[in-house]
Amino acid sequence: MVNRKAEMFRLGLGESAAFYRSHPLLNFVYFAMIVGMTMFSNHPAFLLSSFIMAWVYSVLLRGVKAIRFNCMILLPTMILTVLLNTLNVHNGVTVLFYLNGNRITLEAIIYGCATALMLSSVMIWFSCFGTIVTADKFIYLFGRIAPVIALTLSMILRFIPLLKNRFREISAAQRCMGRGGKDIGLIARIRQLGKEVSILIAWSLEASIESADSMEARGYGLRGRTSFHLFRLASTERWILVAMIFLGGICIAVCALGHTNIYYYPTILLPPISLEQAACLGAFWLLMFSAVAIDIRGMRQWN
Template sequence: MNGGMNTFHPAVPFFFYAGGAVLIMVARHPVFLATILLVLIGHSLVMDRGRTLRRWWGAIVLMSGFFLVITPLVNRLGTHILFYFNGRPVLEEAVYQGVMTALSLAALLVLFLNYNQVITAEKFLFLFGKLPQWALVATLAVRFVPELQRRLGDIQTVQRARGLSVTAGPLQARLKNGLALVQMLLTLSLEEALQTADSMKARGYGTGKRSQYNPYRFRPADRLALLFLAAVFGLALFGWRLGDLVLTLRPVLEPVFLHGREWFYLFVVGVYFGFPLFIEGREAWRWRSWK
């Protein structure tokens, strides 16, 4: 995928998502969390027109819904009784608690889905595979998986023609065939891995110290973006220390509606999470005005 956050050096989106996860976990306020969730969903929709969300929304709603319902039923810390359910009191504080848990869970999940779209396995390896051997081993393993899948598929097809099936027949025969299949897969893979080893040796693997190709450049724009994100993140954390990102439940329940300085910090958090959307928007706008 190109465009948006992918135009940056991987360090920028990684910082963004790590910082984003921290902010979601420290923010305990329904309005803040709802804003964050909406902005994240917005970014996800912009990135792939909702393809990822459509696949995952069931799981997200189920998990969030579970906490939304279960927290008010089991949490009994608070003073504002809303009503009685089955003879137990349902408290206003607990309802807020449930809403916040559900929202922060949903926000974390959407954040992680977005992260997965932007930070691919290679980018992660690039960032953390500073030890070249580790990066190499990881890449070789990554390459090995589709190869194994392909071989297993091929073996199964051919063996089915010989009447050795793992999907039909008595269980014992299926087990025996399955074991033979795996053994064959390993033999074949080792056999073919020998050829890979030859090809690696032929290209000088093991002759000396390896270097690592760096496909990403750290440009001035990356520095700027990183500084900006760090500043906004710092400001938001400061707001958290001041208690503005948190809805006080005890000893006294704070009103849910924002007041005073909290509006400012909502803006700050909005700017932080809206950063990818801003980048995408700027790109779209540039295209429009370019013509």
């Protein structure tokens, strides 16, 4: 049991997550509401809450890979965002010091931190979205409404991990043939990398031609063509969907009324703490935690 828990922490739940097996509509509504709230609410309490839960859920889904991605890519991105906003925006009344004749203000630093939290949270949520909402789910949701857009987006979502896997296969095959490795010089490494990228491009183009021929042979785009799926909205999932829409509706209504607005320039103006603001934050936390609760319940049922 200990080894299994350690392996689960290292790899994450992935496709074994209970929320992954839920209906695509449930998955899409969940991520759409959370990402929307994260993008359009600039209140630090909501941004920090979204950032914390995004970290928790990404580690639960993707394990050590999520920690590596969040630390090695997102943290430098956050620091760079704060620095760029601080050095390029000189609004604000609280001047900390002058740098080359330019004002460095507290408001610019805090706004840069808020922007960095928003960007990193959205990126982490989208990494979770890519794990949960697969190409077949996306086509199921939007295939009839906008078939071309659905197919294009599903291929884009699939293309990046597919290229990564193909590049690993090419690199492994080249090493087995005695090419590449760490023992060669820098120029030889660059040449070998160019050769591997060339192989990858040729392989991808050939595969795209085969995919197009296969789709044409199967009648894609013909009028009246149907698609097969195994998705069925269970009664429990209907109640969960209603609860998500209710919680998201509370958040949207409170934000639309302006109870979560905050002004950073020229001085920071926080809205007074109110019952509406507390209800909105509580509903937002419940909404974000719902997917984690579904996965934890699924793990206990499996055990």
